[in-house]
Each structure stands twice: as C-alpha cells, then as structure tokens.
Amino acid sequence: MNEKVDFRNTEVAFASKTNAELLKARFLFELLRNKPLVAFGNSFVQWALHIGLPIEWLIKSTVFKHFCGGVTLDSCKPLVARLEESGVSAILDYSVEGQDSESQFDQNVQLIQEEINNASKSKNIAFAVFKPTSIGRIEVFEAASTDPTFASLEFEAIKGRYKAIGQTAAALSQPIMIDAEESWMQTSADALALDLMREYNINNVLIYNTFQMYLSDRLQKLKDCARSAEEEGFKLGAKLVRGAYMEKERERARKLGYTSPVCPTKEATDTLFDQAVAFVFENPESIAVFVGTHNEQSTLKAANLAIEKYTTLDHANVWFGQLQGMSDQITYNMASAGARVAKLIPYGPVKEVLPYLIRRAEENTSIAGQTGRELSLLRKEMSRRKHQTTAQSK
Numbered sequence: 001m002n003e004k005v006d007f008r009n010t011e012v013a014f015a016s017k018t019n020a021e022l023l024k025a026r027f028l029f030e031l032l033r034n035k036p037l038v039a040f041g042n043s044f045v046q047w048a049l050h051i052g053l054p055i056e057w058l059i060k061s062t063v064f065k066h067f068c069g070g071v072t073l074d075s076c077k078p079l080v081a082r083l084e085e086s087g088v089s090a091i092l093d094y095s096v097e098g099q100d101s102e103s104q105f106d107q108n109v110q111l112i113q114e115e116i117n118n119a120s121k122s123k124n125i126a127f128a129v130f131k132p133t134s135i136g137r138i139e140v141f142e143a144a145s146t147d148p149t150f151a152s153l154e155f156e157a158i159k160g161r162y163k164a165i166g167q168t169a170a171a172l173s174q175p176i177m178i179d180a181e182e183s184w185m186q187t188s189a190d191a192l193a194l195d196l197m198r199e200y201n202i203n204n205v206l207i208y209n210t211f212q213m214y215l216s217d218r219l220q221k222l223k224d225c226a227r228s229a230e231e232e233g234f235k236l237g238a239k240l241v242r243g244a245y246m247e248k249e250r251e252r253a254r255k256l257g258y259t260s261p262v263c264p265t266k267e268a269t270d271t272l273f274d275q276a277v278a279f280v281f282e283n284p285e286s287i288a289v290f291v292g293t294h295n296e297q298s299t300l301k302a303a304n305l306a307i308e309k310y311t312t313l314d315h316a317n318v319w320f321g322q323l324q325g326m327s328d329q330i331t332y333n334m335a336s337a338g339a340r341v342a343k344l345i346p347y348g349p350v351k352e353v354l355p356y357l358i359r360r361a362e363e364n365t366s367i368a369g370q371t372g373r374e375l376s377l378l379r380k381e382m383s384r385r386k387h388q389t390t391a392q393s394k
C-alpha cells in the first residue's frame with residue numbers, strides 16, 4: 001500500500017484546482033498561521049455580525065468559500081460534480097449550530113430528510129449527516145446523559161426526530177452518519193444512535209455513529225457497542241475521528257473542577273485512534289468503518305489493514321474522509337489508489353455556519369504541523385506548475 005499511495009503527489013492532490021484557487025488557498029493558510037490574528041478575527045467577526053455590520057461578503061469570499069460548499073443544497077452541486085471527476089464522493093452537511101427552538105428543530109429534520117433524499121438520488125453523495133444538537137437542545141441531551149431515567153416532552157420530541165430520520169434513511173436505503181459533539185451530551189446521543197442501528201443495521205450498515213478517540217473512554221465505548229451489536233444481531237457503523245472540541249472540553253473541566261475526559265497528550269490520542277482502527281478491522285464481519293482524519297499515518301495504517309482484511313481498498317465496509325478545504329493530498333491520492341473516500345462539505349447560511357468555521361480556523365492554527373503541511377503542499381504544487389509552464393514555453 002505504501003508504495004501505491006504517495007501523499008506528496010501534489011499533481012494528483014490539486015488536479016481539480018485552478019492556479020487562482022491555489023493562490024487563494026495559500027493566502028488563507030498564511031493568515032491562519034497567525035494565531036493572534038485568528039483569535040482577534042474570530043472575536044471581531046462574531047461581534048460584527050452580532051451588531052449587524054455588513055461583513056458577510058468578506059467571510060463568504062474567504063474562509064466560507066474555502067471550507068464550505070455553499071449556502072443551499074443546490075449551490076453545492078458544482079463542487080460535488082468536480083469531486084466526482086476525481087473519483088471523490090461528497091457528504092453534504094447542513095452545518096447550522098446553536099439553535100434552540102422546537103420549530104427550528106422540526107424544520108431541521110425536514111432539511112436532513114431532504115439531504116437524505118438528495119443523497120439517495122446522487123451516486124456521488126455517499127452519506128447524509130446530522131448533528132444531534134441540530135434536532136434538540138444540548139441541555140436536554142445533557143440531562144438525559146446525566147440521568148438515564150430522565151424523561152421530558154422535549155426528549156420525547158428528540159427521540160421522535162431520530163426515528164423520523166432513521167425511517168427516511170431506511171426507506172431510501174441511504175447511509176447516514178451522526179456527528180459527535182461535546183462529551184457531556186454524548187451518552188444520550190450515543191444511546192439514540194445505537195437504537196437506530198438496532199433497527200436498521202441488520203443486513204447492511206445504514207447508520208454510523210461517531211467515536212471521538214481523543215476521549216480517554218472511547219475505545220472501551222467502541223468495544224461495548226461492538227459487543228451489543230454482536231449479542232443482539234445488528235451491525236455497527238463506526239465513524240472514527242480524533243475530535244474537534246478539545247479546547248472547549250478542557251476549559252469546561254478546568255472551570256467545573258473535574259478531570260478532562262480528553263486524553264492528556266496528543267500521543268495518547270494517537271495511540272487510542274490506532275487501537276480503535278485496529279479493533280474495527282479485527283471485526284470485519286460486524287463493523288463498517290469511516291476513518292475521518294487528516295493524519296497521513298493514521299490513513300496509511302487503516303488502508304494497510306483494509307487491504308490485509310479485504311484484499312482491496314474498494315470495499316463497502318471501509319470509507320475514508322476529510323473535511324472540505326483540508327488535506328487534499330490524502331483525499332485525492334487515496335481516491336487515485338482506489339479507496340472509497342469522501343469530502344465532508346458543510347453548507348448553510350454564513351451566519352449559521354460560523355461556529356463550524358471558527359472551529360476550522362482554530363484547528364488550523366492550533367494543530368502544529370497541519371497548516372504548515374497545507375502550505376508546503378500548496379507551494380510545492382505552485383512551483384511544479386510554474387516549472388511545467390516554463391519548460392513548455394521553451
């Protein structure tokens with residue numbers, strides 16, 4: 001496998017990008033490297049939007065354009081078509097966050113059902129996806145996570161929304177993924193996801209839940225879910241990620257005086273991630289996996305295990321994925337090596353997608369190496385194209 005896939009191949013990685021797009025991406029990652037600027041930019045943007053300053057165009061033409069597909073489902077079509085040309089699938093994610101009204105949650109269910117319907121009609125959209133807090137208040141998930149006997153009308157409504165989404169996915173045979181969010185609301189969200197798997201993951205895997213491997217207890221959780229699946233006769237769909245809320249988790253733990261559930265070091269997170277990947281491939285009959293990472297080593301390890309277990313990278317039980325705007329060298333080179341790989345493309349009104357964009361900006365600033373890697377690959381490709389043009393004009 002290592003001989004087949006070359007993450008340094010920038011020609012494949014950026015084949016679908018014009019020179020102007022490369023230049024814009026380089027400019028953006030150069031800005032993101034500046035931590036104080038990102039911190040100031042995040043606060044300024046939130047304040048400016050709050051008081052109604054007309055800065056949406058600025059966000060739309062910069063970070064939004066780089067990390068998102070558009071404002072509506074339809075506006076993502078050109079990007080989905082471009083990905084298809086390179087053998088890369090799409091996952092369209094209506095990425096609104098921070099809503100808190102029951103009517104908005106009901107409306108979001110309809111949008112998610114539309115997404116599922118849309119995905120089922122397009123052979124290049126691999127999954128539909130939703131966030132638990134897009135269909136219910138985080139406080140309700142939290143209360144149900146703290147007390148397993150918790151009951152309320154709002155929680156009943158959340159259960160009904162999970163059911164409606166599951167029914168639509170099953171009726172259209174369309175796989176869906178459920179995102180993971182803050183640890184303090186996950187216990188109830190995980191239980192609801194597992195209930196959907198019990199019902200719909202009997203022959204195929206339609207429902208995938210997310211396991212954030214930066215949480216110290218997640219390997220055990222993954223094993224517990226796999227045991228339930230085996231004992232009760234359903235299949236487990238596991239999206240493995242490291243996790244996007246590290247700073248928030250640590251901050252809350254510090255404020256409230258408990259030990260953070262996040263692994264104490266990056267190395268510990270990496271070890272858990274590797275162990276989780278190894279575990280799912282030890283159980284190829286009963287677990288389908290989506291490896292969601294920008295880490296080249298993790299991707300290679302999973303790819304090697306996939307070939308070992310299935311003799312091919314192109315198997316329905318094994319997906320790889322990266323976020324739109326990040327790690328094209330993995331996405332496109334894995335697709336070129338024959339893997340099933342997808343870009344997760346958030347969309348939605350600029351204001352509503354803002355929390356997602358802020359997480360991406362912070363992630364690309366705080367992860368040592370990530371921005372540097374994006375920049376060096378972009379520079380390498382720009383220089384390769386320049387030399388090619390010079391050579392051709394001689």
Ligand SMILES: Cc1cc2nc3c(=O)[nH]c(=O)nc-3n(C[C@H](O)[C@H](O)[C@H](O)COP(=O)(O)OP(=O)(O)OC[C@H]3O[C@@H](n4cnc5c(N)ncnc54)[C@H](O)[C@@H]3O)c2cc1C
Pocket residue numbers: 178179180181210212214241242243244245246262263264265266267269292293294295321322323344363367370
């Ligand atoms: C398709 C896809 C879907 C995703 N869905 C979700 C989701 O539903 N929920 C979610 O939370 N995340 C999700 N993520 C993951 C998340 O958004 C980040 O992209 C991811 O955690 C970055 O890590 P990495 O695996 O790409 O690799 P790396 O760059 O190797 O790792 C960075 C990650 O390591 C962890 N880390 C960094 N420093 C430390 C430290 N000091 N101690 C402990 N851990 C540390 C953090 O999780 C950090 O994000 C998704 C990612 C993808 C690609």
